[in-house]
Amino acid sequence: MFEYEIAAARNADLIREADAYRLVREAEKARRASSRSQEPERAVREHRSRFARTA
Template identity: 45%
Template sequence: MFEYEIQQIRSAEMIRDADHFRMAREAVRSRRAARREAARSRRDDTEGQVNGHRHRRPRFARVA
């Protein structure tokens, strides 16, 4: 009987862990989708950004 209860507890823990993992993955996906949508809406703006995604000059000069 004791082993059965331990197995039930372990099973419940595994189900909770799986639900937690699933919710975390869903949150990551929704954040990615929100960032993607924000980037898409920024790209469609008529004004646009002043400093785009072009590479800036290095801050320090190269060593000889």
């Protein structure tokens, strides 16, 4: 019975840890999306002049 209680406690710890990790990732994603919507769009750089034309 003791091993079952340890396993149940470990399972609960892992679930809490996963929830915290998920929350942090969602916050980072939301922060990135918010900062992207506030800054003006960037110009696309032309890379055609960097490469030689092929035959």
